[in-house]
Amino acid sequence: LPGKWYAQMYILPLEFKEAHQVLCLFLFLSTLGFVELTIFPTVANLNRIKLNSKQCRIYRVRINDLEAAFIYNDPTLEVCHNESKQRNLNYFSNAYAAAVSAVDPDAGNGELCIKVPSELWKHVDELKVLKIHINFSLDQPKGGLHFVVPSVEGSMAERGAHVFSCGYQNSTRFWFPCVDSYSELCTWKLEFTVDAAMVAVSNGDLVETVYTHDMRKKTFHYMLTIPTAASNISLAIGPFEILVDPYMHEVTHFCLPQLLPLLKHTTSYLHEVFEFYEEILTCRYPYSCFKTVFIDEAYVEVAAYASMSIFSTNLLHSAMIIDETPLTRRCLAQSLAQQFFGCFISRMSWSDEWVLKGISGYIYGLWMKKTFGVNEYRHWIKEELDKIVAYELKTGGVLLHPIFGGGKEKDNPASHLHFSIKHPHTLSWEYYTMFQCKAHLVMRLIENRISMEFMLQVFNKLLSLASTASSQKFQSHMWSQMLVSTSGFLKSISNVSGKDIQPLIKQWVDQSGVVKFYGSFAFNRKRNVLELEIKQDYTSPGTQKYVGPLKVTVQELDGSFNHTLQIEENSLKHDIPCHSKSRRNKKKKIPLMNGEEVDMDLSAMDADSPLLWIRIDPDMSVLRKVEFEQADFMWQYQLRYERDVVAQQESILALEKFPTPASRLALTDILEQEQCFYRVRMSACFCLAKIANSMVSTWTGPPAMKSLFTRMFCCKTCPNIVKTNNFMSFQSYFLQKTMPVAMALLRDVHNLCPKEVLTFILDLIKYNDNRKNKFSDNYYRAEMIDALANSVTPAVSVNNEVRTLDNLNPDVRLILEEITRFLNMEKLLPSYRHTITVSCLRAIRVLQKNGHVPSDPALFKSYAEYGHFVDIRIAALEAVVDYTKVDRSYEELQWLLNMIQNDPVPYVRHKILNMLTKNPPFTKNMESPLCNEALVDQLWKLMNSGTSHDWRLRCGAVDLYFTLFGLSRPSCLPLPELGLVLNLKEKKAVLNPTIIPEAIAGNQEAAINPSSHAQLVGFQNPEDDHLAKEASCNMSAHQQGVKRKADTPLGSPLEPGQILEKNEDSSKVKLKIRFSNSQDEEEIDMDTVHDSQAFISHHLNMLERPSTPGKEQSPLEMSMHPVAAAPLSVFTKEPVSSKHSDHHHHHHHEHKKKKKKHKHKHKHKHKHDGKEKDKEPFSFSSPASGRSVHSPSLSD
C-alpha cells in the first residue's frame, strides 16, 4: 500500500509478563508487559510510527534504546462529545466511522503515535532497522482479554480461574500495542509468565517452559515462525487439563478442571476433520501444531487464531448426548477450516474478507456433505439461502466486496444501512453473520460455474503459494503471497479454470441484493407446450435484476427434463416443449430424475396434462427467492416422489396453503416413510398441524399424528403408554421429539388445544422411562415441556379479573404441575446444559403471556443473574425482554440496560442488546411511555462512550438505537423553543443543536459552520439537500469543536511535566506527550481533543521536519476523510494554546504552531473547496479572524 511508513515487521519478540497478583487478587487484575517490534522503514522520511493500542497504559517507548516521545489518543473512546445534544443516528454513524478510520491500521493509522527521535532520522533515511521497545501495563481490561474468576475458596488454580483473549475481528490492540491488522504479517516470539499451576496456551510452538527463580511461576516461550498478523494472535491461561490427541500427537486439547472425560469424547473425532481437509486441499495443515482450548464465558462459540482455536466450554459433551454432538463437530470443523483460510492465509484488506469467509465456509460445507450426507448438506444450503434472502429483503442488501472510491461516494455504498460497512468494527453483528453466510453461498455459485475440481485447485494454489512464502525469510513481496485479495483470487480462478466468472462476481460480489422470482405456468394442449411465465421483482429494497441462464426442471409422465432458460430484460414468457402426451402410458412406471422408476397413482392429476411438477432453479444456483404457482396435486406429487430434500421442503411449505384431505394423506405418508430425510419428516409434522387446523370442521378420525405416533413409539398392547426410551435410531429419535410439539399446535373448533392431545402429552411425560437408554433424554423431556407450552391458548378472562390460583383453568393446572415438578427436579438432578430449566422458563412465560398466571418478571430476573448457566440466563433474559415489551415496564428496561453495562459476561451483554433489538419494547413509529428523553440519553451514552471496549457491543447498541428511534432525531425529544443558544461565558451564540426538524436534519448539521471562530451560526436551508447531507458528517465533527471549546477550562496553566487527568465515568485517559525536539513537555488533556487524527497530524506537522508535511499524511488521509482530518486541528489547537498562553516557555512555540496550523487549514480548505466548488452553495468563513463575530456566509 502506498504511503505506509513500514514495510513489514519481522520477528516481533514480545514478552508478556503476568504479575502474580493478577490471578491472586482478582479485584486488581493487572498485567505488565513489553513488546518489541522490529521494523524496516520503506520510506526515507519516516518520522513517526503509528501503532494500535487500547486500554494499555504505556510507560515508556524506546527506539533503538533511545527514549522516544509518544502521544496516545483514541477517538473511539467517546465518539461524539457529551455536550452535544445531537441525537440522531446518522450523525453518530458517520462520526463513528470517522473515528474508527482515524485509528485504522490498514490506512496507516493508530491510537499510539511514536515520534522517531531526531538522532535516528539519518538511520531511518538509510532504511535501517528500527527496534521499538514499549513497556506497558494493562489494568482491569474491559475487553480483549476476559478474566473468569469464580468466587470460591482456594487458589486461583483450584478455583478454575482463567483468562483468554477475545474480540470481534481485529481486537488484539486491546491487550498489547501492535499493528492490529490482518494484513501486516510478522513472525513472533511470545513469552508468558504465569503462576506455576497455570498453563499458558498461545500461538506457535511451545519451545520451552522455565520456572522463575522463586519456582512459583513458569514462563512459557512460544515461537511462531510462520508470518502471522497480530490480529491472529491469541492467548488462553488457566489451570487447564491437558490431553494430547491420541491420533495426532502434535494436536493438544485443553479444558478446565474436571472436564477431561468430556474433552476426551468431544475431541475424539477431530482427526477425521483434519484428514478430510488435508485430503481435499491436498495440502498439509500449515502449522506444526494445533491447540484447542475450551473456556468458560466465551465471547463466541468458536474463535480461530493462528495454530489454536478457542471454543466455548459448553460445546463439551459426553457420549450420552445426541443433539449437541453434531453441533459441536460442526464447530470443530468450522474452526479448522478457518485455520487454513483466515489464520494461515490472511486478507489484504477488509473488502477481501469475503474471500476468506467464503472459502472457509465452502470447504466446511464440503465437510458437512461428506460427514452428514448430501441431504443434510442441501438442506443446510437451502436454510442458509433462505436466511440470506430474508435478511437482504428486510434490510436492503449485503455487499460482499465494497469498493470505496474517493470523493462523494466515499461515505457509504450501502446507504440503506444505519451503519458504515467500511470497517468491520462498525458492522452490525447480524450483518456480519449474514455476510459470512452469503460469502460461502457465492463460493458455491463459483463452484457451480467452474466445477469443484478447479475450485479445489485454486485453493491448493493459494495454499501452496502461501506455504512457500511462509518458509522464506523476511521479504515483503514474498510474504504478501500469504494475503488473499479479491483480484488475486479471481485471477487465480481464471488461470486455473480458464473461465470468465466476471459476470457472476459482478452480480453477487460487487453488488448487493438477491433475486425475487414469481413463476406461474399454463399448459397448451394443442401445441403440447408448457408456457412458463417468470417475473422478477427488482424494485423493492434488497433485490436486484437477474439476467442469464436459469434452470427449470419439469417432471413429466415420461421422465424428468432439464431446460435452461435465458432470462432477459423483457422476456417473461418461455415456451418449453413437452416430451410426453398426457395419459398415454397409463401402466408404465414413471422415471425420475435420479433414474429410479416408480409406480404412481395418477388419478389426482389433470387428465389433459402430462406435467407432474415443475421446479425453478432446482440447484439453487442463483441467490433467489422463488414463488411458484402450481396446482396442489403437483405439490403433492413433488412431495411424494421428488427425491431432492429441497424440493420436498418447498412442497411442504406450499402445501400449507392447500388444506385438503389429499395434502393430509401426502404428508402422513411422508411422515411414515422411513427412507425419507428426517428433517423433511419433522417439517411435515408442523405442516400437518397447520393443515389440520385449517380443516378443523371437516377433520375425521383422531387428532393428526396421534395414531401415527402411537404406532411408531407406543407399546402394542397398551397404546396409551410410550415404549421405554431407546434412541439408538437418531431419525426416529428426532421424530419422536418433534411430533408431540407439532401436535400441541392443534386446535379444535373453539380454538383450544383438544383435551385428547393434552392428555396424550401428559401421558408421554408420565410414562417416560429412560432407565434402559444409552442416551440422555434431557432434550426429549425439554421438548415435551415445549409441547405443553404450545398447547396453551389464551385464557378466557372475565372483566380483567386478577389471575389467582382459584380461577386457574384445570388444564393449565396440570401443565403447571408438570412444570413445577420438572423445574424442581432440575435443582436436584440437573440435566445437560439445563435444557429442561430453559424449556420450563419459556413455558412459564407463555402461561404468563396468555393470562393464566400473573405476569411477573421476578422469577426470570432471579434466573438471569450471573452465576446461572448461560443458556438459562439467556432464556430468562428473553422472558424479561418480552415482559418489558408487553407490560411496557420502564423498571425492567432499566434493569436490562444496567445489565448491558455491568454484566461480567460479554456474550450476555451482547445477547440482551440483540434480543431487545429483535423484540423491541417500542419502535420508531410507535407511541410508548417508555420512549423519553432520559432513555435516549442513556442509550446514546451507551453507544457513544459506554461500549468502547467491545466493538460488537457498540454495534449492538447502535442496532437497538436504530430500532427504537430510527435514523433521525428521536421523536420523543422535545423541540426546543429557542433557535439560538447564547453562551454567555464565551460571548457567542450557536444554533441550538437540539432543533433538528426530521426531514432536514442533515442540512442543519451542514449549516453549522466549521470554523471555530464563527460564533454566530444562523439556520439556513441550503437548496442542495444531498450535498449538505454529505457534508454533514464532516461538519458535525466541527461542531463538536465549537461546543467543546466553551467547556475547556481556562484555569491555571499546567506546569511542564504535570499530568492532567480527566476522569470520566467510563474511561480514563491519561497521557503524557513529549516533544523531544523542543525539549519541552506539554501535557494535554486528551479529552478536549476530539479527533486523534487531526490532533496527531497537527502536532506532528509542527515538528520541524522538512520532509514531512503532507507528504504521506495528506494524500492518503485527505482522500479518506477529506474534512475530518485536517481542519479539526484548528479546534484542538485552541484549548491547547489557551491553556498555555501565559506560560512563558511555550509562548513562542505556540505562535509557531498557530501559524503553521492556519497555513495548513488554508491549504485544506482550498482543496476541499476545489473539490466541491461547482456544487457547493456556501463557502467557509475565514478561520483567521480570531474573536470577531462572523455571520456565516451561507446563502441560498
Place this chain on the structure above:
Amino acid sequence: MADTAATRSGSKQSTNPADNYHLARRRTLQVVVSSLLTEAGFESAEKASVETLTEMLQSYISEIGRSAKSYCEHTARTQPTLSDIVVTLVEMGFNVDTLPAYAKRSQRMVITAPPVTNQPVTPKALTAGQNRPHPPHIPSHFPEFPDPHTYIKTPTYREPVSDYQVLREKAASQRRDVERALTRFMAKTGETQSLFKDDVSTFPLIAARPFTIPYLTALLPSELEMQQMEETDSSEQDEQTDTENLPLHISTDDSGAEKENTSVLQQNPSLSGSRNGEETVIDNPYLRPVKKPKIRRKK
C-alpha cells in the same frame, strides 16, 4: 453414697417389677460387700469401688450358678445338688475345706435376709390358635408345640403383578410420587418462589440459586448417568487403548509404513526427528518437564 444410689433406684421401684426384683438382689449384695469391707477394717469406701466389688461378687456367684447348672445338666438332671456346687468350687480353684471355718468365724456380721420379692412373672406370649397336642411318639415332658402360626404355611391367593401395562403404570406413578414428595420436601425446607402472589404453597418452586462454577453442573453427567456411561464405556475404552497403541506400531517399523503415517511424521521434521530417538514416548511440548531457571549473571 450407696444410699443415694439406693434411693434413686428405689424411686424407680414402682415403675417396673422386674427391675425391682433385680435391684433388691443387688442391694443385698452391696450390703454384703459393705459388711465385708467393714469386717476387713475399712471405715469408708468410694461408691465406685463398692460398685466394682459388687460387680465382682455378682460375677463370681453367677459363675458358680452357671457352672453348677452345667454340671447338673451334664448328669442329666435339672436341679443342681450340693455335690454339683462343690465340684464347681473345686473347679474354680476354691478350697472347699476352708469354707465351714470361714462361715463360723467370730467377727462375722450378720445381715438380714433380703426381702422376699416375687420373681417377676414373664408375660405370656400371645397365643394364637390352639397348640397342637404331642403326637404319641413324643414324651409328655417335652415342651409344648409353639403357636401354630410359627410353623403352619399360609397360602396366599393374589397373583404377582406381571401385566406390562400395570407395571409401567405403577413404576410411573411411583416415580412421580417420589419426585413430587422429594421436591415438595426440598421446597418446604428451603427458599421458594411462587408464580402466584396469593398462594405460595400450591406450586412451590425451589428458589434459583446461582452457582460459583455453573458450567460444571450443566455439563458433567450426574452420578447416575456416569454409572450408566461407565458400563457402556468399557467397550469403547478398549477401542481407545487399541488406537493409542497404533502410532507406536507404526513408528517402530516406520520405514515401511511411512505412507500411511505421513501426516504424522512428515508434518514436522523436528518432531519426527525426536520421535525416532524415543519411540515409545509421545512427544508433546506440554508434556515435557518444566525446566529449572538458568542462573543469570546480573549485569
